[in-house]
Amino acid sequence: MRIPIETFELANGLRVTLSEDHTAPIVGVNLWYHVGSANERKGRTGFAHLFEHMLFQGSADVAANEHFELIQRAGGTLNGSTWLDRTNYFEVVPSNECELVLWLEANRMGQLLPAMTQQKLDTQRDVVKNERRWSVDNQPYGTWWERLPALCFPPSHPFHHSLIGSMEDLSQASLEDIAQFFRAYYTPDNAVLSITGDFDPPQARGWVERYFSAIPRGTDARNRPPMDVGPVFGRALEERVADDVALPRLFLAFRSPVFGSEAYYAASVCGAVLGQRSGSRLYRRLVREREIAAEATAFTFDLPKGSDLLVTDVTARPGVSADELHDAVTAEIDTVHREGVTAHEVSRAAALIETDFVNALQSAGERADRLSMFATYFGNPHLVNEQLDRYQAVTVDEVNAFIKARLGPDNRASLLYVPRETGTATDTDSQGAAA
Amino acid sequence: MTTPTSRRPSPGDARPYHFPRxxxxxxxxxxxxxxxxxxxxxxxxxxxxxxxxxxxxxxxxxxxxxxxxxxxxxxxxxxxxxxxxxxxxxxxxxxxxxxxxxxxxxxxxxxxxxxxxxxxxxxxxxxxxxxxxxxxxxxxxxxxxxxxxxxxxxxxxxxxxxxxxxxxxxxxxxxxxxxxxxxxxxxxxxxxxxxxxxxxxxxxxxxxxxxxxxxxxxxxxxxxxxGDWTGTGPEVARAVDETASMSRRIRVVRKADAPQSELRIGHEGVSRGHPDYFPLVVMNAVLGGLFSSRINLNLREAHAYTYGAHSGFDWRRSAGPFAISTAVESGVTADAASEVLKEIERIRDAAVASDELSLATSYLAGVFPIRYETTSAIAAALASLVTYGYPDDYFDSYRARIESITEDDVLRVARAHLHPDRLLVVAVGDPAVIEAPLAALNLGPLSVSAAGDAEAGA
CATH class of the missing domain: 3.30.830.10 (Metalloenzyme, LuxS/M16 peptidase-like)
Known part of the structure; x- marks a missing residue:
């Protein structure tokens, strides 16, 4: 299965990918900026994400929140998201509104700063603080997605610090920070644009040239800190968190080959063998057979630089203690490390991955996001058409070689949530990663 | 000065769409x-x-x-x-x-x-x-x-x-x-x-x-x-939606030291089969269904009380809940509740502006094809058609029915189906911070309970 792909690049460095599909009168537009929390300076954690909010606060010819209103009035959906190493903005609209979307995206890429005010920044800072309370501080286990990277990457590493940021650092962000960040990272040569669905390629190309060509390349220096770390932690890392949760839950993470590398595909298949859906190894053993766990899943972060992480995520059944949970999961991983997995388990995983992949490509928005991802990370959106072959080529021997190398006791980071007694504050006991 | 790129493009001709046959x-x-x-x-x-x-x-x-x-x-x-x-x-x-x-x-x-x-x-x-x-x-x-x-x-x-x-x-x-x-x-x-x-x-x-x-x-x-599966089932109709009270009241559910309060404000809605379904969907979009709705723009963008706020009817065969849902910083819990009440009153007081109406209707009509891009979404849509007994032309007539709703329709259904005098306010949060300010709103009786208190008889 292949989707049609054509590419071009503007003189200012904006790389554009087009993929036609006229099944429905819908167009997906997707921009990836190659900047995320990893590019933040010390004392400005959470800034990349706060900045994403500011991109909806208007630009030279668009009022605050008008971007949302115009797209919804056009009958479209939209949002943005921030990750460790990228920020994306995306819309899906009726195809006759494609030009409007391109104009809006160009307007904020080219002329954001005239619309920025202290009041808008103050409001969005408070909105983001509420987002932090909602998704992290007032949510059971909500701190896992800042604690786990902090445990797995050493303090000097750009993935170590919190993506959503600390309340203190958010309070420090200034309009001057906004201007600097914009000039350094929100430039056409640091972005890719993908358009999918029901459009006419020459016409779409004309719109892209018309609206984006005048935006200059970036000249400011970008903070691209070194990412490299060793292939394994070198020892067992452990953190125990007493928190407001009902049941113990263990995140067990392993450093694994970076996304897109030759070795990545075996690691990804291994993740599916261990924890994708209820036929997976961990679910079968811990939920169904041993009745230790209520839920068990596994996934990869899909990081293309430094190190990826393969993570297993298992929640205890009522009555099972945190230590019992930890021992049971570790014992299963030990068994897998010692004995490997079977060809039958690998074929199950590969079949599920194939269906999921084809399923995702049905929607214009997903297509556009994947094209942007491969264009940003590897400069080659055509890689989207190679993924299925890459996955189908993975053998059980390759998966077991990955397991031997990466699932041993020297490459495990354990983040264990323990229900705390009422009345005591959250406390942790942590031993973090070295480079 | 007008540069070529400061002018907003206008839409091209809409291309035809119909729900898959x-x-x-x-x-x-x-x-x-x-x-x-x-x-x-x-x-x-x-x-x-x-x-x-x-x-x-x-x-x-x-x-x-x-x-x-x-x-x-x-x-x-x-x-x-x-x-x-x-x-x-x-x-x-x-x-x-x-x-x-x-x-x-x-x-x-x-x-x-x-x-x-x-x-x-x-x-x-x-x-x-x-x-x-x-x-x-x-x-x-x-x-x-x-x-x-x-x-x-x-x-x-x-x-x-x-x-x-x-x-x-x-x-x-x-x-x-x-x-x-x-x-x-x-x-x-x-x-x-x-x-x-x-x-x-x-x-x-x-x-x-x-x-x-x-x-x-x-x-x-x-x-x-x-093909060989046979049998018919008994009709067992059972009332499931009797409401508890027709007056306003506040229920605080204790979560000590909570940095935010989870707020739910509303009352019983109407059944999915109600003839006012389409005007209610449009009314709700203006009130709190969209990002650009009154409640979200008020609570998030004007006051920065929250990351987001929305309203919605839970559509069921019997009358499911209608609720405004949001999570707000603990210190502004009562202020946020008060703003929600104002918005409910406001949409009953006067007709919505024509640009608010057109935003809601053009959004709902426009996203319709986007909702049915995948085979699983198409199957799910047809599952609703079966469960709620929509007519076979439901999907083909959906957009026209949305676009036919007027400002008067919105006002009529807001007055008929939103009941400020019956609101139930539930706040999961820290009573030490939120109880007194909520009580001071003078909405009605307030009580505090713990999370596990519900179980009796369940």
Whole structure:
């Protein structure tokens, strides 16, 4: 299965990918900026994400929140998201509104700063603080997605610090920070644009040239800190968190080959063998057979630089203690490390991955996001058409070689949530990663 | 000065769209079949909808419908659960079961090359479940885990508390569809078996096949798998939506030291079959359904109280809740509640502006094709058509019906169906911070409870 792909690049460095599909009168537009929390300076954690909010606060010819209103009035959906190493903005609209979307995206890429005010920044800072309370501080286990990277990457590493940021650092962000960040990272040569669905390629190309060509390349220096770390932690890392949760839950993470590398595909298949859906190894053993766990899943972060992480995520059944949970999961991983997995388990995983992949490509928005991802990370959106072959080529021997190398006791980071007694504050006991 | 790029482009001509054509059939034993050819990619999605939702739970057996549905995937006469799941997953089929108030649905998506094999397995799931004692016991324990998790999660606790306080103590809607602790304990293998025998009969079942499969081929596969399924079910209509009170009141659910309050503000809504459905959908979009709605722009963008706020009707066969939901910084809980009340009053006081109306209607009409891009979304849409009995032209007339709504319609339904004098306010948060300011709003009586207080009788 292949989707049609054509590419071009503007003189200012904006790389554009087009993929036609006229099944429905819908167009997906997707921009990836190659900047995320990893590019933040010390004392400005959470800034990349706060900045994403500011991109909806208007630009030279668009009022605050008008971007949302115009797209919804056009009958479209939209949002943005921030990750460790990228920020994306995306819309899906009726195809006759494609030009409007391109104009809006160009307007904020080219002329954001005239619309920025202290009041808008103050409001969005408070909105983001509420987002932090909602998704992290007032949510059971909500701190896992800042604690786990902090445990797995050493303090000097750009993935170590919190993506959503600390309340203190958010309070420090200034309009001057906004201007600097914009000039350094929100430039056409640091972005890719993908358009999918029901459009006419020459016409779409004309719109892209018309609206984006005048935006200059970036000249400011970008903070691209070194990412490299060793292939394994070198020892067992452990953190125990007493928190407001009902049941113990263990995140067990392993450093694994970076996304897109030759070795990545075996690691990804291994993740599916261990924890994708209820036929997976961990679910079968811990939920169904041993009745230790209520839920068990596994996934990869899909990081293309430094190190990826393969993570297993298992929640205890009522009555099972945190230590019992930890021992049971570790014992299963030990068994897998010692004995490997079977060809039958690998074929199950590969079949599920194939269906999921084809399923995702049905929607214009997903297509556009994947094209942007491969264009940003590897400069080659055509890689989207190679993924299925890459996955189908993975053998059980390759998966077991990955397991031997990466699932041993020297490459495990354990983040264990323990229900705390009422009345005591959250406390942790942590031993973090070295480079 | 006007540069060429400061002028906003206007839309081109809209291209035509219609919901994918579907065909209804009746298999010889009585199962209904709906087929939709959607051959863009080599995929097929199947939804088997059974009219056996939680509203059909027998008295004292809350959660039986949901547990029965979940047990279908835990093993058949021929295969134990692990073997059954492996058989599906070796085909690359992702299978899930969901059961809500009005139906139980088995959904799967698979490459079309494996559709026949997957539907063959689906036949085993629906026709030959084993309900092994051990699996019944295990799923009951998993339900207990879910309840504990729900009580520790402020969002879920707020939803659950809102429905518990909204409906009369005896009303089924006052308790979770999947059942509480005590009811879960009461469920037996025998009860599951009886529920299955009574409700999983051909007249209650619709099989929906959407994707890269012709109507003739889908009919052949479906007839082979389900043609011999017969039986009709008893009509068991039971009132589930009696409300608790017609006056305003505040219920605080204690979460000490909470940095935010989860707020739910509302009252009973109306049933999905109500003739005001379309004007209510548009009214709600203006009030709190969209990002650019009044409530979100007020609470998030004007006051920065929250990351987001929205309103919504929970559409069910009987009258589900209508609620405004948001999470706000603890110190502004009462202020946020007060702003929500103002917005409810305001949309009843005067007609919405024409640009507010057109934003809502053009959004709802415009996103319609975007909602049905995938085979699973098409199958899910048809599952709703079956469960709620929409006419066959429902999808084809949807956009015109939305676009026909006027400012007067919105005002009329806001006045008819929003009841500021009956509002229930639920706040999951820290009483030390929020109780006094909420009481000072003088909305009505206020009481404070702990998260686990609900269980009696459930």
């Amino acid at each position: 579907f065909q209804r059939h009746r298999l010889s034993g009585g199962v209904q079949l709906i087929t939709v050819a959607a051959p863009k990619l080599p995929l097929v999605s199947v939804a088997a909808v059974v009219d056996a939702g939680a509203a059909r739970d027998p008295e004292g057996m809350d959660g039986l419908a949901v547990l029965t549905a979940k047990l279908l995937l835990e093993g058949t006469v021929q295969r134990e659960g692990a073997e059954l799941v492996d058989a599906f997953e070796q085909l690359g089929a992702s299978v899930d079961i969901t059961a809500d108030w009005d139906s139980a649905t088995v959904r799967l998506t698979v490459l079309s090359a494996h559709a026949e094999a997957a539907i063959g397995l689906l036949r085993e799931v629906l026709r030959e479940p084993a309900f092994r004692e051990r699996d019944v016991t295990r799923l009951k324990a998993e339900r207990r885990a879910e309840i504990l998790q729900m009580r520790a999660d402020p969002r879920e606790l707020a939803d659950e508390s809102f429905e518990r306080h909204l409906y009369a103590a005896g009303a089924r809607y006052s308790r979770p569809a999947a059942g509480g602790m005590a009811a879960t304990d009461r469920i037996t293998r025998q009860a599951v078996k009886e529920f299955y025998d009574r409700h999983y009969v051909a007249s209650r079942v619709t099989l929906i096949v959407a994707g890269d499969l012709s109507d003739a081929r889908a009919r052949g596969i479906a007839a082979a798998a389900f």
